[in-house]
Amino acid sequence: MEENLPYHQSLIIIPTYNEIDNIERMIEAIFGLYPQVSLLIIEDGSPDGTADVVKRLQNKYERLHIIERQGKLGLGTAYITGFKWGLERDFQFIFEMDCDFSHDPKAVADLLSAAQKNDLVIGSRYINGIRIINWPFRRLLLSYLASIYIRIVTGIPVLDTTGGFKCFTRKALESLDLNDILSRGYIFQLELNYKVWLKGMKVKEVPIIFTERRDGQSKMAGGIIFEALFSVVRLKFKQLTGSI
DSSP states (O other), rough: OOTTSGGGEEEEEEEEEEEETHHHHHHHHHHOOOOOOOEEEEEEEOOOOOOHHHHHHTOOTTEEEEEOSSOOHHHHHHHHHHHHHHTTTTTTEEOOOSSSSSSHHHGHHHHHHHHTTTEEEEEEESTOOOOOOOOOOOHHHHHHHHHHHHHHHHOOOOSSOSSEEEEEEEEHTSSSSSSGGGOTTTHHHHHHHHHHHHOOOOOEEOOEEOOOOSSOOOOOOOOOHHHHHHHHHHHHHHEEEEEO
């Protein structure tokens, strides 16, 4: 970890819903590594008491913040809420990150280091080989083929187009109209990447190891695959017609 990185200007946004098994460990891990960073939890009304844990730990960590929302409103809207909160304050680097340790907190330093010379840094599961642990083959294949399809349609020179571990500079987020983000589901991440790239900004991927820590069904099943296929074409059409 580079000690001279601007952690005091950095905000990590973590959306949560029923994260009682992970939230305390994640908060402790982040502040153990980066005591100067700020952490914002976007809590969507978890019935398991996630918010209560965060509020208790606020007595220990002054840079820990929480926004509570009523009901499960979705990942995309959670990040938009967090982005707006961060931009209203003096943060220069704003992260997206999951709570379940699929994103290793130790990699925050790598993303922040790269963000000193780039506008958007993506923690990539596919650069320097496929770097995913504990995914079934079918899910891995679907994800990888989807990333190829997205690159063909949009032309974006990014291998991991939908990864959710990333660091935006203030400049990158301020270039976006956060009230005009079309996607709410799986393709939300691509839309942000694509719009930043279309602005001519510098986008860089750094390798991470993505570890699936939970059981459950693939997020790429059924309607989500259809959403991805349709949304990518819609984004490209809006770009071609000058409406993006």
